[in-house]
Amino acid sequence: MAKNAAARGPTIRDVAALAGVHPSTASRALDASLPGRVAEPTASRVRAAAHALGYVPDPAARSLRTRRSGLVGVVIPDLTNPVLAPIVQGVEETLRAAGFGCLLADTDNDPAREASAIDELEARRCEGLVIATARRRSAAVERLAKRGPAAVLVTRGLDTGALPLVAADDAQGVAAAVRHLAALGHRHLAHLTGPRDLSTTVRRARAVRESAKALEPPDVDVVVHHGSGFTIADGRRLARALLSAHPEVTAIVAGNDMIALGCLDAMAGAGLRCPEDVSLVGHNDMPFVDRLEPALTTVAIPQRALGVRAAEVLLGRLAGEAVATEQLVLPTQLVVRGSTAPPPPAARRS
Amino acid sequence: MAKNAAARGPTIRDVAALAGVHPSTASRALDASLPGRVAEPTASRVRAAAHALGYVPDPAARSLRTRRSGLVGVVIPDLTNPVLAPIVQGVEETLRAAGFGCLLADTDNDPAREASAIDELEARRCEGLVIATARRRSAAVERLAKRGPAAVLVTRGLDTGALPLVAADDAQGVAAAVRHLAALGHRHLAHLTGPRDLSTTVRRARAVRESAKALEPPDVDVVVHHGSGFTIADGRRLARALLSAHPEVTAIVAGNDMIALGCLDAMAGAGLRCPEDVSLVGHNDMPFVDRLEPALTTVAIPQRALGVRAAEVLLGRLAGEAVATEQLVLPTQLVVRGSTAPPPPAARRS
DNA sequence: AGTCTGGTGGCAATCGATTGCCACAGATGG
DNA sequence: CCATCTGTGGCAATCGATTGCCACCAGACT
Structure with a gap:
């Protein structure tokens, strides 16, 4: 049934036999990390034999012995x-x-x-x-x-x-985003982000709060909402709730670009234009967000x-x-x- | 230097010893594909032992013997x-x-x-x-x-x-695209696609040509240009050349969505609007092309x-x-x- | 009563590479 | 001239699981 050809390739014993040495010698000759362990003429004979046979060491056998899997x-x-x-x-x-x-x-x-x-x-x-x-x-x-x-x-x-x-360095990027929005004249920011049990979430949320507080003068307020994930759907839900509960908000800092995409959906659904009515900043600068309409302002990470x-x-x-x-x-x-x-x-x- | 703990886990011999059987019996007891090979009381003793020890078979050893790597x-x-x-x-x-x-x-x-x-x-x-x-x-x-x-x-x-x-089934999708464009009134199509040494390229190019010929009446002409790859940059180059060499073209069928994105760039660069001046169809319906401006008409593949x-x-x-x-x-x-x-x-x- | 059968389980070989240890040869030094 | 050392290569054990083969036992059948 199952074709059992298995066509086993040449083993180190075949190589050794062809080179006229013991398998252990062949093994050492082929081990680049043992320079000089085998005399050069012998080693090159082994290498030639290995090459001629198309020898490839069996990872299972090697792994079994060396305890490393690669x-x-x-x-x-x-x-x-x-x-x-x-x-x-x-x-x-x-x-x-x-x-x-x-x-x-x-x-x-x-x-x-x-x-x-x-x-x-x-x-x-x-x-x-x-x-x-x-x-x-x-x-x-x-x-x-x-x-x-x-x-x-x-x-x-x-x-x-x-x-x-x-x-x-999310904190730095987010702080730059907050300063950017403040400089544009926004005074009511929102941060819509993911679940609290992710470090990225808390890092970014804290950075939003603290960088707003650190503004001079500190006249910008921030409302933070957490969603259950970092998906477009989560962003949509969050933004929908935010826009109706906090009409004073004029700029959203999204926890990542996916949430930002959801925000765009919610804005469109609420008849709000971006950026004329509400500004939006994403996070990650993932591929293609520069090609959206509007092109997404975002925190680029390397x-x-x-x-x-x-x-x-x-x-x-x-x-x-x-x-x-x-x-x-x-x-x-x-x-x-x-x-x-x-x-x-x-x-x-x- | 390198922490050499290696902390080898329990082996089948440990399991066998704990269960009071021979390793081979333990092996068979744990092999679900041999039902009945080991008496149930024995098998469950072995399973219990394996569980108690947190036994996990070593893939290298198994692979060495079975010639399968998983x-x-x-x-x-x-x-x-x-x-x-x-x-x-x-x-x-x-x-x-x-x-x-x-x-x-x-x-x-x-x-x-x-x-x-x-x-x-x-x-x-x-x-x-x-x-x-x-x-x-x-x-x-x-x-x-x-x-x-x-x-x-x-x-x-x-x-x-x-x-x-x-x-x-690219051919079918592409044919639908061509018919769609013809029905909209386009008479001069272009197909911008990737290198000829990819089967997708030739499949799609042939489909564009043949479906145009099969139109009733067959009054739509098609120009096909091949690029060196399926990237945005390739699309940009192709579209730039096309738009200046073939001003009569009013619709482009791109070889894939990446090329389509490049086309959008080239159109913008040439002061042409999509779709008002030139229509564009992509291929693959890759994530996020529905969020571009304009949202991309494309052939969705599963x-x-x-x-x-x-x-x-x-x-x-x-x-x-x-x-x-x-x-x-x-x-x-x-x-x-x-x-x-x-x-x-x-x-x-x- | 003797043999056969089916069900269980043990024995030992095996997969292929690596490596600790030993042996031998030739060289060096005392 | 013998002892030692160094360079080179062989021997055999080892890693851990699998599996072909055999042995044993109980029960059944003739």
């Missing part, structure tokens, strides 16, 4: 969120260059699936994990600080800081670099570097586009 | 192309449900990287490959029809048809379903099903939005 797991909340694509690309490219393979797991934003994904990746003996799904408290993730493969978080961190985190740095930190740990649980912060930048403008002359009313 | 490679051209995200999601979810892990490889649209990615995935003993990067002729991919892991292509097929392909079906076909092959090299075609649908409209009253001139 695999890293990448856990992400939702691949269709465009902000993740460049991050994953950066991770994948960096890890591949270092000889690691990337096992992908999409959790669909479900903590239960996150936990099972981590278990599964661990069962597959991944040497490291890059996790972009962490909630502020998460038993499944926190355990990795003590037991299991080396782990690095991206974007979303733990409250305990028990694991290294590579994230963007997406690809986040992925690259996260992978680098992980590689450092795997190489046995200090086990510091560093929290790496990469710079952000406010990108002003068409969705922000001065408030309407007469602050709009209900 | 891994599938997924080769994609560019993760930041939003059309791929749902496809990869579908693949990943389906494979995971079947117990396979997904090794991701992004080739950045580079055939050389595709070849090395395939080699690498093969070296890792992937049991199957899902390939979304295939060119019409590709030694690296064609070889898989004879040797190497089972492979399934998505979206992009081989001329030889030597490997199964899961693709959308993105997620493509991924799911591709994974299913692969699973079928892995299960030893008939080795038919079926070419699976999933339905498409023209989604009419704001980027198509009747041509300007006086066909525009140079």
